[in-house]
Amino acid sequence: MQRQGSIGGSAAIRVRVTGGVLLVAHLAFVAWLMLRPLDVPWVMPANLRPFATIRADLALGGHEAVRRLGEGLGLLAPLGVLLPLAHGRPCVSTFASLVRTVAAGAMVSLGIALLQTGVPGRVVDVDTLLLNTLGVALVHLAAVPALRSRLRRRAERLGGSAVRQEDAAQGRTPTIPRVGIAPWSDALPPSSP
Template sequence: MDVRQGSGGQTVIRFRAAGVSLLFAHLLLVAWLTLRPLDVPWMTAANFEPLAGIRADLALGAVEAARRIGEGLLLLAPLGVLLPLAGGRLFVSPWVSLVRTVAAGALISLAIELAQTAVPGQVVDIDSLLLNTAGVGLAHLLVVPVCRARLRRRGQSGVRDAPRLRDEAPGGPTPTIPRVGIAP
């Protein structure tokens, strides 16, 4: 069942609107960070060998490696939460949701890497694609299942209470009028 079909339609619309707005704002920030031209005295060659950049980062030392790898993981990590929020689905298989979100994150990361080929000072790196996609998946796994479970419990408790609330008026139960027979 889709959240859009359940009760509390206004809440769902608000959550989806907030998700779409935050998603748009985050993608604008990512575009500004990754697609702006940089003034650099020299550029490294593009990295098309998977994990070569990560190995090079690890050779620089633990602190520098943690910083660079952390940046790669965190850049698109909010998409792991924002994409399902913007989708608005509450009752969906966790695995389907994870695959859908990670695939969308990978495609967005690929689009960024391809767009960087036309930006002066930016270099294409396959490890960025891998780290960005892993960050989306980790964020999704850590946040989305817990939030969906809470929302489902909250929604089910609201559904149980709904008939009682619907039958009662704000001032108490509606008075009933006894049946009047048909006049002769």
Template sequence: MCVRQSPDGRAVIHFRAAGVLLLLAHLLFVGWLTLRPLDVPWMTAANLRPLDGIRADLALGPVEAAHRIGEGLLLLAPLGVLLPMAGGRLLVSPWASLARTVAAGALISMAIELAQTGVPGQVVDVDSLLLNTTGVALAHLLVVPMSRARLRRGNRAGAGDLTRLVNERPMSRGEAPQGSTPTISRVGIAP
């Protein structure tokens, strides 16, 4: 979680709130884009064989293939950044974060594909599930580890400054150093 100290000492959590709002906005946009009925004169059959749709896109030529494959990669790619941002964790294993984010992206993509079965003009395509999940993984790998490292460095520097200021504050008159906290030794129970 990214916490910034304000001058009066209150903690302000801003990245997590922004992540949640951006995540909701992106999911609403994706839902509108992928689940609206289309008025088409004819429809292709559902693609349930992995990589068949990608092969068909590649057969259309490099420009059209790049356009179609790029659309599949970019549709859910922002989730690779927004899901960890909404989670708000800074101190987490990079591999665990990647696994959680990719799994959530795959589940969201699968939910979209299953919801498309009841929408007129929309066709289920297993390759879009693969491309969407790959896009989430690539966005996460390209942005999140570097961003977390930078935020951790910023938090350490800010926390260090705050700690130094607290520890170096001058004592007022009549205030004595307090020393360590007293402890009570353990006493055994008598028989």
């Protein structure tokens, strides 16, 4: 039996497995990149004030500001596509999918930030959390609705005939006429005197 809103059979499995493998590979790369110790002579203090680092990066201007902000936006941005791909359901509310994906991206970013507190040369920066989460949201909004509609059209085109054939092989679902409720006197067993 097919789950509500899922892609048909083997296609669903392929999409989920591909999404899961790519998701694990990306998270392993991010962990390797962000949790390596840095050999630096001094370390900036942790930034817990929102937008302080973003303002400082924008003050640099030009290419350096774009590079630094782009790094923050791009680090976890693939999660915006990989998380829904690993989930593998094309018939999901766009808003609910966005909320789940952004929340998961924020939790991954927060987890990385917390793990960085124990890595030499790394410091916590709340702006990195904000940029990472914004990157996940932007990629999700840009790609996932279009991908889902494409998958739905493909499933309807390919899966419609397969579902009809499956229903024909199993036979029609029997229908039961409405049953009335018996009065208590008819429903209770006869009492013995």
